[in-house]
Amino acid sequence: MKEHIVVTGASGLVGRALLRNYLGQGRPVIALSRKPPMLPGLDPASHPLLSWHWGDVSLPRLGLAPETYAEVCAKAQIVFHLAARTDFKDGTAASYLPVNLEGVKHVLALAQEAKAPLHQVSTAFVCGDWAGEFREGDLDLGQHFRNGYEESKFLGESFLHGAMAAASVPITIHRPGIVVERNPSAASGKTFGPFLFLDAVARMRDSAEAKGVAELPVLRVQGNRQAHLPLVFDDAVAEALVRLAAQPESGGQVFQLVAPQPVGNDLLEDAFNEAFGQPAAHLAGEEAFAHQPANSLEALLARKTTPYAAYLDLSVRFTRRNLDTLAGAETLPTPKLAELTQAFRAFLAARSQRSRA
Ligand SMILES: NC(=O)c1ccc[n+]([C@@H]2O[C@H](COP(=O)([O-])OP(=O)(O)OC[C@H]3O[C@@H](n4cnc5c(N)ncnc54)[C@H](OP(=O)(O)O)[C@@H]3O)[C@@H](O)[C@H]2O)c1
Structure with a gap:
């Protein structure tokens, strides 16, 4: 049955918060990452609602065995793509692209095969060094990037905007601020x-x-x-993602996951x-x-x-009009x-x- 929440990058900071939220609601989750997600008091090997598969998003079909890939696609109700190279070591995007751009393409292919909506976790810092207001509809404003991470996330998100019209599944873009x-x-x-x-x-x-x-x-x-x-707590980001993913109208929209202030x-x-x-x-x-x-x-x-x-x-100041409208003004408090x-x-x-x- 297609009732599973598929999460790439499940072992990371935001992924763990998302897992805690869904598992807490009794929803089954398929976690994809290279290391198993470590959650206090929860053993990924024995949790009845959690299955973890080794997956590398830089590889076609995430490097999964054909039968595992088919099983993930058959079970997926929603696909969250969180996996990314998040360090700031390199100044330009090139070394990040296998994960932060090719990975996006591979996970879109998975979501399409699964016929499941894709929720891409981008970043508010696709704004680069933009100063002033940065709105949900903004992307390429001629900004410069502080590091290869920001630039590669911008390229990953840009790819999805380009793919949206032809994609066979709804795509939602989420741009969190700095997650604490x-x-x-x-x-x-x-x-x-x-x-x-x-x-x-x-x-x-x-x-x-x-x-x-x-x-x-x-x-x-x-x-x-x-x-x-633009600081936000991890559990509040997870709650916002869950609320937005529950609403089919989120498809095709961009949400800036920032606090009101x-x-x-x-x-x-x-x-x-x-x-x-x-x-x-x-x-x-x-x-x-x-x-x-x-x-x-x-x-x-x-x-x-x-x-x-x-x-x-x-x-820079990020607007959150779409978030307020669909998830409520109390979502993601300051x-x-x-x-x-x-x-x-x-x-x-x-x-x-x-x-x-
Ligand atoms: N933290 C923030 O402040 C923040 C703010 C805005 C946006 N974001 C976005 O939110 C998402 C999650 O960020 P995070 O802070 O949770 O990052 P994180 O703690 O660094 O975790 C990154 C995740 O990506 C996975 N990953 C990296 N390379 C991979 C690969 N080749 N194949 C499969 N998985 C891979 C890692 O898993 P393994 O190493 O186990 O494979 C890990 O689960 C990212 O897309 C990031 O850009 C984060």
């Missing part, structure tokens, strides 16, 4: 976003402590306190320092660094967080200071528990 795990693990320090900065500062504090340095000075991070980030960098800084329980780092502008150059610790922190520095001076502080504290606790283990 509500219940992070120690491994979350490797993911894009605030945990990476928390991890870098926590490492420096650990190393100072190990050397017997009583107190680390408050570190400056180059960025704009007046700017903001972005999170101010000043609020983010407060949550950061509250999580440490004392001032640990603050944002300072270019002029401040020109006046007083970075000390060695600040320079080290900047090196460790280089690819992300470009996101600390954003002025993360609050207390919620962010709690998530940051949970991350710091998880990483110190890991280092004690």
Whole structure:
């Protein structure tokens, strides 16, 4: 029976949240990724509603055995395509294309064979360096990209816009903002976003402590306190995806999965320092660094967080009219200071528990 939710990239940050949501509702899920999804308290090998198959989206038919591919297609009711190369290591798109463009083509082929609607998880940062309002109907505005990830996601989404008219299944594009795990693990320090900065500062504090340095000075991070980030919690993104996928009218539309208000960098800084329980780092502008150059610790922190520095001076604003209309204005609320502080504290606790283990 075609009742399964198929999720590529199920082992990733957003994929795990989507799995938790659907499995929590008692819906059967087929997870496709190269590593099995690791969910606390849930064994993918024995969960009655979850089946996991090794799949590589860069390969035709995802590299699945013909009988597995046929079974996935026969069971799929909805296909969510989340798998992507998400690091920011390369400046141009070329090395990302096997996954972030060819992968999109392969998963569209799967959805078409399955006769199941395709929900493509793109990113709000297809906007590149666009400053100002970026609407659901916007895509190519002549923007430049900060890295190969952004550009490759833009190319993947562009391909689908081109394919929509001829495709035999409805295609929906979702563009999440920056996704923050509500219940992070120690491994979350490797993911894009605030945990990476928390991890870098926590490492420096650990190393100072190990050397017997009583107190680390408050570190400056180059960025704009007046700017903001389109942060959203992972569970809220999953809920939005589930709500939208339940509505056939979502086919053919673009949804920007952002909160009604972005999170101010000043609020983010407060949550950061509250999580440490004392001032640990603050944002300072270019002029401040020109006046007083970075000390060695600040320079080290900047090196460790280089690819992300470009996101600390954003002025782009994303509209979410389609999301409000179809999923409701209460979907994807703006993360609050207390919620962010709690998530940051949970991350710091998880990483110190890991280092004690
Ligand atoms: N996190 C964010 O802030 C954010 C924001 C906007 C949009 N997005 C989009 O949301 C989607 C999910 O992102 P995420 O944050 O969950 O990413 P993530 O944590 O880095 O996970 C990436 C997922 O893609 C899979 N993957 C990578 N290469 C693959 C390949 N060749 N074949 C099959 N699977 C592959 C990984 O699984 P294996 O390694 O196990 O194969 C993993 O499940 C992506 O499309 C991303 O562009 C994320």
